Amino acid sequence: MKYVDEFRDKALAKKLAKQIAEEADQSRQYNLMEFCGGHTHAIFRYGVQDLMPNNVHFVHGPGCPVCVLPIPRIDNAIELAEQGAIVCTYGDMMRVPASGKNSLIKAKAAGSDIRMVYSTMDALKIARDNPEREVVFFAIGFETTTPPTAVAIKVAAAEGLKNFSVFCNHVLTPAAIQHILQSPEVRELGQVHIDGFYGPSHVSSIIGSAPYDYFAEEFQKPVVIAGFEPLDVMQSTLMLIRQINEGRFEVENEYTRVVTPEGNEKAQDLVSEVFELRRAFEWRGLGEVPYSALKIKEEFAEYDAERRFAVSESKGKDVKGCECPAILRGVKKPTDCKLFGTVCTPDNPMGSCMVSSEGSCAAYWSYGRFRLERAKEAAE
Amino acid sequence: MSRMEKRFPTKINMRRGKVDMTHGSGGRAMAQLIEELFARHFDNELLAQGNDQAMFDAPKGRMVMSVDGHVVSPLFFPGGDIGSLSVHGTINDVAMSGAVPLYLSAGFILEEGFPLEELEKIVVSMARAAKDAGVPVVTGDTKVVERGKGDGVFITTTGIGVVPDGIDISGANVRAGDAILISGHIGDHGVAIMSSRENLAFETEIVSDSAALHGLVADMVAAVPEIHALRDPTRGGLAATLNEIAYQAEVGMKLFEEKIPLRNEVDAACEFLGLDPLYVANEGKLVAFCPAERAERLLEVMRAHPLGADSAIIGEVLKDEMGFVTMETGFGGTRIVDWLAGEQLPRIC
Amino acid sequence: MCLALPAKIVEITEGDNAIVSLEGVKKEISLALVADAKVGDYVLVHVGYALNTISPEEAEKTLALMAEMEAAQ
Numbered sequence: 001m002k003y004v005d006e007f008r009d010k011a012l013a014k015k016l017a018k019q020i021a022e023e024a025d026q027s028r029q030y031n032l033m034e035f036c037g038g039h040t041h042a043i044f045r046y047g048v049q050d051l052m053p054n055n056v057h058f059v060h061g062p063g064c065p066v067c068v069l070p071i072p073r074i075d076n077a078i079e080l081a082e083q084g085a086i087v088c089t090y091g092d093m094m095r096v097p098a099s100g101k102n103s104l105i106k107a108k109a110a111g112s113d114i115r116m117v118y119s120t121m122d123a124l125k126i127a128r129d130n131p132e133r134e135v136v137f138f139a140i141g142f143e144t145t146t147p148p149t150a151v152a153i154k155v156a157a158a159e160g161l162k163n164f165s166v167f168c169n170h171v172l173t174p175a176a177i178q179h180i181l182q183s184p185e186v187r188e189l190g191q192v193h194i195d196g197f198y199g200p201s202h203v204s205s206i207i208g209s210a211p212y213d214y215f216a217e218e219f220q221k222p223v224v225i226a227g228f229e230p231l232d233v234m235q236s237t238l239m240l241i242r243q244i245n246e247g248r249f250e251v252e253n254e255y256t257r258v259v260t261p262e263g264n265e266k267a268q269d270l271v272s273e274v275f276e277l278r279r280a281f282e283w284r285g286l287g288e289v290p291y292s293a294l295k296i297k298e299e300f301a302e303y304d305a306e307r308r309f310a311v312s313e314s315k316g317k318d319v320k321g322c323e324c325p326a327i328l329r330g331v332k333k334p335t336d337c338k339l340f341g342t343v344c345t346p347d348n349p350m351g352s353c354m355v356s357s358e359g360s361c362a363a364y365w366s367y368g369r370f371r372l373e374r375a376k377e378a379a380e
Numbered sequence: 381m382s383r384m385e386k387r388f389p390t391k392i393n394m395r396r397g398k399v400d401m402t403h404g405s406g407g408r409a410m411a412q413l414i415e416e417l418f419a420r421h422f423d424n425e426l427l428a429q430g431n432d433q434a435m436f437d438a439p440k441g442r443m444v445m446s447v448d449g450h451v452v453s454p455l456f457f458p459g460g461d462i463g464s465l466s467v468h469g470t471i472n473d474v475a476m477s478g479a480v481p482l483y484l485s486a487g488f489i490l491e492e493g494f495p496l497e498e499l500e501k502i503v504v505s506m507a508r509a510a511k512d513a514g515v516p517v518v519t520g521d522t523k524v525v526e527r528g529k530g531d532g533v534f535i536t537t538t539g540i541g542v543v544p545d546g547i548d549i550s551g552a553n554v555r556a557g558d559a560i561l562i563s564g565h566i567g568d569h570g571v572a573i574m575s576s577r578e579n580l581a582f583e584t585e586i587v588s589d590s591a592a593l594h595g596l597v598a599d600m601v602a603a604v605p606e607i608h609a610l611r612d613p614t615r616g617g618l619a620a621t622l623n624e625i626a627y628q629a630e631v632g633m634k635l636f637e638e639k640i641p642l643r644n645e646v647d648a649a650c651e652f653l654g655l656d657p658l659y660v661a662n663e664g665k666l667v668a669f670c671p672a673e674r675a676e677r678l679l680e681v682m683r684a685h686p687l688g689a690d691s692a693i694i695g696e697v698l699k700d701e702m703g704f705v706t707m708e709t710g711f712g713g714t715r716i717v718d719w720l721a722g723e724q725l726p727r728i729c
Numbered sequence: 730m731c732l733a734l735p736a737k738i739v740e741i742t743e744g745d746n747a748i749v750s751l752e753g754v755k756k757e758i759s760l761a762l763v764a765d766a767k768v769g770d771y772v773l774v775h776v777g778y779a780l781n782t783i784s785p786e787e788a789e790k791t792l793a794l795m796a797e798m799e800a801a802q
Contacts, residue, residue, distance in 0.1 A: 004734070010710060012792075038729075045715060065729065091728070202731035205780055206781075230711050254791070258781050647752065654732045727732060
């Protein structure tokens with residue numbers, strides 16, 4: 001596969017590993033936060049950690065829109081289905097635990113018409129094919145996934161579709177990064193020491209590299225926008241290490257084949273045509289984050305499921321003992337959670353970190369370093 | 381007027397007819413369906429005995445028996461259908477013990493309203509698969525459920541076979557040091573099924589690998605009787621099978637990603653959907669475990685058979701009570717290959 | 730996050746759509762988010778939409794950078 005295989009090349013990996021080992025300063029630790037679930041996935045699936053020197057650590061951040069969606073919003077989506085709408089959702093959301101251990105997949109089994117789709121285009125088709133039913137698209141995702149929703153709403157408006165609406169849960173990346181960096185644990189208590197960031201790959205392809213300049217300056221941490229093939233992660237690690245060693249805190253772009261400073265302006269324009277900022281939005285694990293999410297503009301109100309239907313204000317709570325909030329902020333590791341591997345497993349997930357394929361807990365479990373470690377412990 | 385004509389004055393309209401409740405009620409309609417559809421196509425001596433059971437002499441030696449329910453959706457997919465799949469699947473389950481499959485039975489649960497034309501296609505396909513494999517369907521049953529209570533057709537097949545003397549094949553026999561082999565490319569079936577699911581519409585030339593493996597097994601077992609275990613990696617894919625055996629035999633395993641045969645197209649389709657090929661179903665492949673010193677010979681024998689042409693040695697069994705299956709990635713790092721949790725769903729994240 | 734794949738445009742279809750191919754696996758996607766994409770271009774595909782075109786020159790540069798790591802020192 002072109003533009004994929006070359007960036008998974010073993011020989012180049014060895015070269016980069018050697019280079020990283022040479023340049024990493026043995027007298028210090030490097031804690032590098034990869035914000036984006038795609039990076040978590042790449043690291044675990046390819047075993048990138050094995051190629052790193054011992055003093056380079058990946059800290060997994062809240063880069064998973066599935067993981068950060070608060071329970072009440074999932075409850076709302078289930079409610080809409082129970083009220084009779086056809087709810088279309090991406091596969092990722094199906095098994096995320098909502099209130100009372102319910103989930104979209106369980107609600108589907110109980111009889112609600114919940115359909116998994118690959119694209120907003122599929123949802124539009126379902127709406128056209130079922131004119132007598134209400135069709136709601138459960139929109140989630142960061143800036144990468146938002147433009148497709150914008151397109152869908154515009155298409156619906158242009159066609160005058162009368163039965164299509166969107167339940168909007170799109171969130172913004174820079175706001176989340178900022179929130180983490182400003183959290184007490186990071187800023188004052190120094191509990192989570194982050195030396196640098198891997199900027200998200202595809203979010204950046206839409207918003208460009210410019211929005212990160214602020215972070216680098218304000219928090220004096222280097223940011224390297226990294227592609228999400230394993231070689232991209234390694235190359236970006238090298239770039240971060242160099243910046244840290246040289247005391248620089250700039251925004252660098254490793255993913256130049258896709259990301260430009262200004263990003264995809266056509267996509268950005270479409271998004272600002274259809275959406276506007278919410279004053280605040282609750283993120284699982286981060287609490288209320290100001291100006292971090294989008295809602296549908298007034299002129300497209302008829303396509304806004306929140307205005308079209310009555311959705312309750314449920315106050316969902318995480319399961320007692322679930323450490324997702326801390327894990328999402330990088331404050332704790334999955335192995336620090338009492339529920340991890342005991343009550344909470346991929347078969348029986350308690351929190352979103354375990355369900356989402358890119359949640360830290362799921363990644364740890366599936367590709368699982370911890371088990372090797374635990375096994376080593378047991379052998380000692 | 382012949383006996384048959386007196387019994388069933390008009391033939392069933394296979395083109396336009398639909399399954400209805402009378403086809404399962406034990407009366408004339410059911411008898412006619414059996415005669416004009418099932419018996420007509422399955423057509424063998426034992427079935428022709430015409431009883432509710434098939435009678436045959438007990439074969440000598442150790443017998444094996446296996447049963448499978450088939451609920452695949454869609455019913456027809458590139459490279460097969462629920463009919464051929466059920467025949468292959470049960471023959472394979474029997475063959476994975478090293479046994480020579482002898483007979484199959486087939487129970488059908490039909491949904492009221494299911495088009496007879498499609499049922500006929502399925503039965504014809506099953507009959508052909510059975511004939512090609514040399515394993516007849518000797519007895520069967522039909523029931524009908526009300527509309528809405530079935531998915532068109534469910535098929536349950538049972539198979540029996542006999543294990544040749546001197547062969548002892550079981551997951552429990554797997555030992556540290558054994559070589560792990562696979563008979564060909566992984567993931568073909570699962571991808572073929574997904575490509576025919578409406579809401580995932582992508583075009584591909586991938587066809588299901590559904591096939592009866594007893595011929596391949598016979599060759600393998602004859603040349604290398606020291607084979608420790610065989611299993612076909614169906615639902616849950618290669619990963620599930622290896623984890624099952626690791627657990628059963630209380631061993632660990634180490635795989636080499638670069639050695640696992642995977643078609644570019646299947647790889648690409650999995651990438652598109654965010655699936656891991658290790659967890660995607662196969663219906664015409666087997667995994668074999670044998671002592672390390674016999675691996676090359678076994679590989680040779682497998683490759684000589686048309687259904688094993690792309691066989692490869694993909695890993696080795698290790699001493700490890702925790703039963704971890706790990707894999708050295710093509711990238712140079714190591715990852716664990718765990719059990720599948722729930723169902724693998726296509727993802728965007 | 731944002732599972733996105735580079736795929737080659739093999740055909741432009743009606744509306745704002747195109748057929749892309751990844752190793753022979755074809756899918757119809759929307760070009761509504763990219764300007765000036767043409768047959769032969771590689772685009773990044775996410776949830777059925779092309780997000781951006783991929784720059785072959787930049788891809789080359791990145792790979793070259795990785796490969797020359799030793800030499801550059």
